[in-house]
Amino acid sequence: MNSxxxxxxxxxxxxxxxxxxxxxxxxxxxxxxxxxxxFSGTEALQRMRQGDFDxxxxxxxxxxxxxxEVLKILKKMVPELPIIMLTGHGCQVSAKDAMANGAxxxxxxxxxxEDLLEKIREAHRSGKDAR
Amino acid sequence: MNPKDIARKAxxxxxxxxxxxxxxxxxxxxxxxxxxxxxFQMHTIYQEKVRMHLETLVKKHKQNIDHFLVERQNxxxxxxxxxxxxxxxxxxxxxxxxxxxxxxYGRVFSDIGVVRADGEQVSYAGPYLLxxxxxxxxxxxxxxxxxxxxxxxxxxxxxxxxxxxVTARRxxxxxxxxxxxTVDFLAFNDVVENIQLGQxxxxxxxxxxxxxxxxxxxxxxxxxxxxxxxxRESDRLSEEDILSVIRQDSSGxxxxxxxxxxxxxxxxxxxxQDKRDAxxxxxxxxxxxxxVFGLGGIAIxxxxxxxxxxxxxxxxxADQEKEIMxxxxxxxxxxxxxxxxxxxxxxEINNPVAIMxxxxxxxxxxxxxxxxxxxxxxEEFKRALAQIRKQGIRARDITHKLLSFARRSDSRVxxxxxxxxxxxxxxxxxxxxxxxxxxxxxxxxxxxxxxxASQTELQQVLFNLINNAIDAxxxxxxxxxxxxxxxxxxxxxxxxxxxxxxIPEANLHRIFEPFYTTKPVGKGTGLxxxxxxxxxxxxxxxxxxxxxxxxxTCFEVRLPVNAPEPSNENAAADKSYKP
Numbered sequence: 030m031n032s033x034x035x036x037x038x039x040x041x042x043x044x045x046x047x048x049x050x051x052x053x054x055x056x057x058x059x060x061x062x063x064x065x066x067x068f069s070g071t072e073a074l075q076r077m078r079q080g081d082f083d084x085x086x087x088x089x090x091x092x093x094x095x096x097x098e099v100l101k102i103l104k105k106m107v108p109e110l111p112i113i114m115l116t117g118h119g120c121q122v123s124a125k126d127a128m129a130n131g132a133x134x135x136x137x138x139x140x141x142x143e144d145l146l147e148k149i150r151e152a153h154r155s156g157k158d159a160r
Numbered sequence: 161m162n163p164k165d166i167a168r169k170a171x172x173x174x175x176x177x178x179x180x181x182x183x184x185x186x187x188x189x190x191x192x193x194x195x196x197x198x199x200f201q202m203h204t205i206y207q208e209k210v211r212m213h214l215e216t217l218v219k220k221h222k223q224n225i226d227h228f229l230v231e232r233q234n235x236x237x238x239x240x241x242x243x244x245x246x247x248x249x250x251x252x253x254x255x256x257x258x259x260x261x262x263x264x265y266g267r268v269f270s271d272i273g274v275v276r277a278d279g280e281q282v283s284y285a286g287p288y289l290l291x292x293x294x295x296x297x298x299x300x301x302x303x304x305x306x307x308x309x310x311x312x313x314x315x316x317x318x319x320x321x322x323x324x325x326v327t328a329r330r331x332x333x334x335x336x337x338x339x340x341x342t343v344d345f346l347a348f349n350d351v352v353e354n355i356q357l358g359q360x361x362x363x364x365x366x367x368x369x370x371x372x373x374x375x376x377x378x379x380x381x382x383x384x385x386x387x388x389x390x391x392r393e394s395d396r397l398s399e400e401d402i403l404s405v406i407r408q409d410s411s412g413x414x415x416x417x418x419x420x421x422x423x424x425x426x427x428x429x430x431x432x433q434d435k436r437d438a439x440x441x442x443x444x445x446x447x448x449x450x451x452v453f454g455l456g457g458i459a460i461x462x463x464x465x466x467x468x469x470x471x472x473x474x475x476x477x478a479d480q481e482k483e484i485m486x487x488x489x490x491x492x493x494x495x496x497x498x499x500x501x502x503x504x505x506x507x508e509i510n511n512p513v514a515i516m517x518x519x520x521x522x523x524x525x526x527x528x529x530x531x532x533x534x535x536x537x538x539e540e541f542k543r544a545l546a547q548i549r550k551q552g553i554r555a556r557d558i559t560h561k562l563l564s565f566a567r568r569s570d571s572r573v574x575x576x577x578x579x580x581x582x583x584x585x586x587x588x589x590x591x592x593x594x595x596x597x598x599x600x601x602x603x604x605x606x607x608x609x610x611x612x613a614s615q616t617e618l619q620q621v622l623f624n625l626i627n628n629a630i631d632a633x634x635x636x637x638x639x640x641x642x643x644x645x646x647x648x649x650x651x652x653x654x655x656x657x658x659x660x661x662x663i664p665e666a667n668l669h670r671i672f673e674p675f676y677t678t679k680p681v682g683k684g685t686g687l688x689x690x691x692x693x694x695x696x697x698x699x700x701x702x703x704x705x706x707x708x709x710x711x712x713t714c715f716e717v718r719l720p721v722n723a724p725e726p727s728n729e730n731a732a733a734d735k736s737y738k739p
Contacts, residue, residue, distance in 0.1 A: 046515065048515050049514060049518060052521075055525075056525055090507065117511040138514035139514035139516075139517045139556045140514070141553070142521050
């Protein structure tokens with residue numbers, strides 16, 4: 030069993046805002062979180078098939094397949110994967126919808142970075158427990 | 161009068177006029193048709209009745225007069241049959257007979273005499289000195305000797321007094337002679353003069369030349385043209401027939417003449433009556449009918465006026481309600497589109513802001529590195545980055561407020577914290593207030609009971625009240641106080657008070673009326689406060705205004721903690737917004 034301190038958290042970061050994903054990936058790397066970017070729902074599913082992830086971060090509103098759709102498929106593929114929803118929309122209705130579909134938690138953009146880290150760690154812990 | 165009122169007048173006036181015309185037309189046409197039908201029928205029947213009555217009267221009197229004349233002739237014929245010429249040619253014998261006649265028939269015969277063929281009256285009994293009088297020049301003389309019996313027209317004769325004579329002819333030794341008796345004019349006249357009808361009806365006898373045979377007390381009688389017509393007609397008629405004509409006299413009034421022929425069509429008994437008099441009852445009935453018709457007409461017109469006014473009032477109020485409702489829908493629609501806009505903006509802004517904040521965070525991360533630690537400006541960098549983060553969070557707060565406003569653009573009833581709502585509306589109005597130099601002072605009671613109400617609608621009320629207050633202060637600046645308090649557990653109160661110019665008392669009672677506005681044309685619909693009033697009323701609450709010119713205005717709202725369930729009036733408005 031890997032300890033949290035030793036093993037990096039493998040994060041699948043799904044958002045169509047490329048600039049956002051890039052800066053966040055770099056910041057995560059500095060915090061021992063190995064973020065794999067995916068810029069669309071389709072790419073996310075592809076990455077998921079290719080690799081193993083501890084936590085996923087998923088934007089609710091994306092071009093093409095939207096967040097809820099991706100969430101449903103990911104949850105089918107890996108039911109124990111904790112998924113944190115991100116929303117720029119700030120719309121509680123979609124966030125609640127996501128929670129109902131098995132999302133671990135949700136955050137509204139722009140968020141407090143420390144809150145995000147805390148949620149990722151929490152999700153990681155709960156994902157490990159589930160496994 | 162504002163243009164809206166003019167437009168409304170232009171719409172309702174013709175509508176009202178049409179309603180009035182339709183009511184009057186529909187009511188009057190049958191009334192006129194039925195009334196005139198009845199009147200015409202009545203008129204015909206009554207005219208017929210009057211004619212029959214007059215004819216019966218004439219027939220009866222004609223028979224009486226005929227009978228009178230025949231009887232006089234029989235009297236005289238009896239005498240010549242009964243007595244010889246010799247007997248009768250003695251005046252004393254005649255006097256005895258006259259006495260007898262007068263004893264039996266009254267003073268019908270005024271005198272009696274025997275006249276020879278040469279015209280001399282051989283014997284005479286009576287009040288005049290007519291013995292040996294010569295009659296061969298008299299008009300009746302020739303006619304009397306040509307028939308067995310003869311009745312003359314009325315004439316003055318030797319005595320200079322109107323009378324007529326009855327004669328009977330006999331032969332004595334081949335020589336004709338006659339017994340002549342004078343019928344007392346007054347006695348005969350009474351037979352006719354006693355016929356009186358209504359105010360103007362009277363009877364008289366006229367001969368073929370148009371000479372009156374009885375007295376008429378100076379009243380105008382049949383004119384020449386008419387009697388000639390009458391006698392011309394009489395040739396074709398039998399004794400029993402009665403003629404009736406209506407002719408205008410020289411004065412222009414219409415007269416009814418009913419005539420019966422007497423004395424072998426030599427005389428005519430004429431009953432004459434003014435048409436107006438004869439038809440007096442009919443005219444009275446007609447006048448009553450016209451009066452009833454007139455009153456009915458007035459009633460119909462009054463009804464048309466009252467009914468049309470009532471209808472127009474109802475239509476106008478229904479139209480107004482509809483207009484308010486559609487305005488409410490439009491306002492809700494405005495709020496809804498504002499909500500959609502807010503949601504769109506929030507999304508568009510949140511993403512870049514998130515990136516900015518992340519990039520700032522990344523720079524902060526990098527500043528942790530050895531190379532930057534020694535930098536002199538490190539602290540300044542950190543302050544600037546913290547500022548970026550702080551402003552990012554501020555931007556997020558603003559978009560979240562917008563989003564929360566957008567989410568609530570519906571009229572679902574929910575638990576509402578009035579304080580929160582006030583804070584939200586005040587923060588959204590803050591910019592406008594600042595621009596107008598207005599300070600909004602909130603004094604909110606802590607632990608205010610939550611009420612059951614529609615957030616959107618209450619928000620709309622607050623928006624309207626605060627915006628009105630800002631408008632009232634009119635860029636000159638001032639203070640708006642928004643205060644919440646509770647006087648009981650079942651009721652929440654708040655007021656919006658400004659220290660603006662106030663509202664004159666004359667306008668104060670109209671302030672909640674729809675379309676009432678003091679704002680310049682195009683600025684206000686005059687519906688804001690009436691919508692507020694409607695919303696608060698629907699919630700079971702109350703809104704009152706108090707104002708003093710020069711001191712300011714205060715709108716106080718009282719809301720029950722447990723509002724009644726709302727009706728579905730705003731269903732359309734509810735649907736118009738989908739977050």
